[in-house]
Amino acid sequence: MRHGVARFVTGFLALPVALYLFYVVWPFAQAAGYSLTDWGGYSDRQEFVGLDNYVRLFSDELIRKAFWHNVFFLITVPLFTIGLALFLAFLLNVGGREDRAGIRGVFGSGLYKVVFFFPQVLSLVVIAVMWQQIYRTDEQGLINGLLIKIGLVDADNPIAFTADPEPFLGVPAVLWWLLLIAVWSGAGFYMVLFSAAMQSIPKDIYEAALLDGASRFHTFFRITLPLLRDTISVAWVYLGFIALDMYALVFVMTPSQGGPDHASEIFASVLNFTAFQKGQFGYACAMGVSLAIFTILLAAAQLRITRRERIEY
Amino acid sequence: MADTPENPADLSRRSLLRRAAAAGLLVTPAAGLLSACAGSEPAKSTDTGGGTTSADNPFGVKDGSAVKVVIFNGGLGDQWAKEDKVVFNGKHPNVTVNMSSTQKIKTEEQPKMATQPSDLVMNSGADMMDISTLVNEGAIEPLDDVLAAPAWEGGGTVADTLLPGTREDGTFEGKFYVVNVAFTVWGNWYNGALFDKEGWTPPTTFDEFFALAPKIKAKGIAPYVHDAVHGYYPRWALMATIWKSAGKQAVVDIDNLKENAWKADGILPALQVWEKLVKDKLLLPGKLNHTQSQQAWLDGKAAFIQVGTWLKNEMASTIPPGFEMKLSDYWGLGASDKAPKDVFAGAGEGLVVPSKAPNKAAAKEFLRAVLSKAGSAKYAELTKSLASTKGSGDNVQDSALATANELMKNAPKDLIKTKFWDFYADLDKESQNLSEELMAGRLTAQQFVDRMQQAADKVAKDSSVKKQTRTA
Numbered sequence: 001m002r003h004g005v006a007r008f009v010t011g012f013l014a015l016p017v018a019l020y021l022f023y024v025v026w027p028f029a030q031a032a033g034y035s036l037t038d039w040g041g042y043s044d045r046q047e048f049v050g051l052d053n054y055v056r057l058f059s060d061e062l063i064r065k066a067f068w069h070n071v072f073f074l075i076t077v078p079l080f081t082i083g084l085a086l087f088l089a090f091l092l093n094v095g096g097r098e099d100r101a102g103i104r105g106v107f108g109s110g111l112y113k114v115v116f117f118f119p120q121v122l123s124l125v126v127i128a129v130m131w132q133q134i135y136r137t138d139e140q141g142l143i144n145g146l147l148i149k150i151g152l153v154d155a156d157n158p159i160a161f162t163a164d165p166e167p168f169l170g171v172p173a174v175l176w177w178l179l180l181i182a183v184w185s186g187a188g189f190y191m192v193l194f195s196a197a198m199q200s201i202p203k204d205i206y207e208a209a210l211l212d213g214a215s216r217f218h219t220f221f222r223i224t225l226p227l228l229r230d231t232i233s234v235a236w237v238y239l240g241f242i243a244l245d246m247y248a249l250v251f252v253m254t255p256s257q258g259g260p261d262h263a264s265e266i267f268a269s270v271l272n273f274t275a276f277q278k279g280q281f282g283y284a285c286a287m288g289v290s291l292a293i294f295t296i297l298l299a300a301a302q303l304r305i306t307r308r309e310r311i312e313y
Numbered sequence: 314m315a316d317t318p319e320n321p322a323d324l325s326r327r328s329l330l331r332r333a334a335a336a337g338l339l340v341t342p343a344a345g346l347l348s349a350c351a352g353s354e355p356a357k358s359t360d361t362g363g364g365t366t367s368a369d370n371p372f373g374v375k376d377g378s379a380v381k382v383v384i385f386n387g388g389l390g391d392q393w394a395k396e397d398k399v400v401f402n403g404k405h406p407n408v409t410v411n412m413s414s415t416q417k418i419k420t421e422e423q424p425k426m427a428t429q430p431s432d433l434v435m436n437s438g439a440d441m442m443d444i445s446t447l448v449n450e451g452a453i454e455p456l457d458d459v460l461a462a463p464a465w466e467g468g469g470t471v472a473d474t475l476l477p478g479t480r481e482d483g484t485f486e487g488k489f490y491v492v493n494v495a496f497t498v499w500g501n502w503y504n505g506a507l508f509d510k511e512g513w514t515p516p517t518t519f520d521e522f523f524a525l526a527p528k529i530k531a532k533g534i535a536p537y538v539h540d541a542v543h544g545y546y547p548r549w550a551l552m553a554t555i556w557k558s559a560g561k562q563a564v565v566d567i568d569n570l571k572e573n574a575w576k577a578d579g580i581l582p583a584l585q586v587w588e589k590l591v592k593d594k595l596l597l598p599g600k601l602n603h604t605q606s607q608q609a610w611l612d613g614k615a616a617f618i619q620v621g622t623w624l625k626n627e628m629a630s631t632i633p634p635g636f637e638m639k640l641s642d643y644w645g646l647g648a649s650d651k652a653p654k655d656v657f658a659g660a661g662e663g664l665v666v667p668s669k670a671p672n673k674a675a676a677k678e679f680l681r682a683v684l685s686k687a688g689s690a691k692y693a694e695l696t697k698s699l700a701s702t703k704g705s706g707d708n709v710q711d712s713a714l715a716t717a718n719e720l721m722k723n724a725p726k727d728l729i730k731t732k733f734w735d736f737y738a739d740l741d742k743e744s745q746n747l748s749e750e751l752m753a754g755r756l757t758a759q760q761f762v763d764r765m766q767q768a769a770d771k772v773a774k775d776s777s778v779k780k781q782t783r784t785a
Binding site: 038136137138139144155156157158160161163165255256259260261262273277278279280283 | 541542543544594597598599600601605609738739741742745746747749750753755777778
């Protein structure tokens with residue numbers, strides 16, 4: 001009988017596992033293999049070059065630039081997205097006045113939840129097309145048009161948005177404009193995630209705190225935040241992945257996919273260019289493998305640092 | 314495989330499409346690349362048409378046979394090909410033409426290449442078969458005999474009827490393989506109606522342009538607008554100016570990564586006029602992309618825009634009434650120019666005959682019909698772009714086409730053509746970036762030259778990059 005169950009389970013699992021191994025794990029292994037060759041991607045000719053590609057990575061100026069741009073996103077995307085999402089979730093769940101029914105969110109929070117979540121249901125292409133109109137660089141753009149009308153921006157010198165490489169706080173302006181889109185489109189989802197987590201915190205904890213005279217400020221930092229630790233930690237890892245990618249936004253929104261003049265170059269854009277335009281698949285695979293290793297290390301470190309004893313409630 | 318020289322018209326359209334696909338986030342390029350490599354073995358050309366050859370039937374097409382023609386149904390449509398079928402059947406009423414059209418050339422035709430291909434394939438669009446692979450694998454038939462055959466309407470050979478550059482653009486490794494049907498001309502576009510009304514003459518040199526610019530500005534119009542997102546747009550104009558000013562050899566040297574090629578006489582001044590154009594604030598403000606800038610030009614916000622002859626088709630739905638699209642040649646610097654009259658143009662949209670096609674004779678005969686006077690006139694009429702035969706636009710009442718036609722009639726044999734961006738991806742990227750930086754005023758002409766030279770030297774030294782040579 002037991003034996004039969006094992007066979008039954010194995011029978012069901014074998015196919016998906018095989019598919020997974022073949023279509024997911026095997027390509028990963030292949031990429032790692034190619035990264036040790038000088039394969040061009042267009043022929044079956046390849047030679048083993050050992051770690052040459054990896055050595056080359058360290059002297060590649062463009063990769064270095066792209067790496068720091070990714071680091072910028074790695075810091076800012078989780079920081080701003082989680083900050084904003086937490087703030088919104090707090091307001092929507094426990095930010096409102098209290099009454100006999102206990103603590104609740106601000107007035108109309110149900111509607112806000114839908115509104116803030118909305119970017120999440122839009123496909124990235126729709127988001128990009130929309131933001132291209134918002135960021136349009138002449139008086140027909142949503143922001144430029146408005147600012148020109150009220151005289152804050154000179155019509156002869158409109159905001160260039162993603163075509164602007166000039167540094168702001170030491171980082172090219174184009175990256176800040178991309179960050180805005182990333183945070184806008186991501187905050188809604190994490191707001192809902194945090195809302196769900198907040199709702200699972202028993203209301204009586206808040207009520208007890210309020211009875212003890214804790215302010216909103218204190219309830220947030222002393223109760224909400226510590227009890228959300230696990231959720232935030234997971235969100236941080238996810239957003240870290242997104243920040244290390246950012247490919248779609250850069251590809252669709254910036255001139256010359258990573259421009260102007262490499263100002264918004266990121267790991268993925270350099271990789272794409274190296275593989276599909278330069279035809280150096282071996283080197284591109286080395287970039288991909290490095291990025292994967294970096295991502296895994298980062299996630300592991302992240303989860304380890306934030307690991308703490310779980311509070312049961 | 315993508316490193317082999319191709320004609321600029323073809324490439325620009327390909328890269329346009331590629332970018333369009335990218336913008337739509339079609340993220341499966343690898344699948345296409347892999348399928349492109351799937352087997353096709355070199356084949357021997359054996360069969361003849363089986364009919365008797367004559368002046369009217371140089372390839373001996375057999376009566377009662379059938380020929381399968383596949384047309385790429387893209388921006389130019391497929392109606393023109395149906396007209397060619399009528400022309401073809403005029404001479405060969407008993408040959409059946411089975412014509413189909415598709416946008417997925419590679420997907421549908423590549424798997425059949427090794428076994429039972431169509432007789433004539435228009436290899437074009439985003440999903441096209443890589444031409445150098447086709448040539449290297451012996452998968453397509455050399456068509457030199459088509460060039461040598463008498464023209465459809467008589468009076469010389471087919472080769473005699475072609476516009477300059479068409480033969481070169483279809484030639485790979487010394488043999489003519491690809492009959493490119495469309496001919497693209499680049500230059501500066503203006504609104505003829507506006508210029509007539511204001512009494513402005515379209516300039517032929519930058520000096521004339523700089524003299525006219527204040528008058529244009531006085532009317533509240535920006536003298537010039539460009540695509541500030543895709544670097545290869547302004548790059549066409551920059552390279553055209555360089556060619557006109559410094560001559561063909563200078564550009565050939567650049568393409569061949571010759572030492573200090575970018576420092577040659579005439580190149581710096583050719584870029585300095587662009588620097589001046591930017592510094593004098595003659596550009597429309599804003600960083601518009603290709604369609605936005607073209608629309609701004611159509612809306613009368615700017616006087617000149619530089620782009621190729623697909624412009625008319627691309628913007629067809631938004632051209633305001635009374636707007637008279639006219640093409641003029643790129644501007645030179647004046648008396649010092651080494652090649653002031655050379656025109657930036659090239660042939661694209663290639664038809665190929667697979668080596669294993671069952672009825673090659675009829676396919677070649679069909680090509681003769683495509684290149685006939687009647688066929689190409691219909692082509693120009695229907696697509697509003699030039700065919701690659703001489704005088705295709707002669708009888709079309711369309712200002713855009715007529716001016717392009719006129720330009721080609723006066724063009725010398727040498728056509729402006731640059732290869733380095735097809736040869737080397739790094740230089741392609743760098744030149745696009747720097748072109749936009751120059752147009753944004755963040756780079757001087759001198760810095761442009763220095764950085765291009767630096768990039769070229771880097772590529773020349775890079776042993777991981779396969780070097781290519783341009784001879785003509």
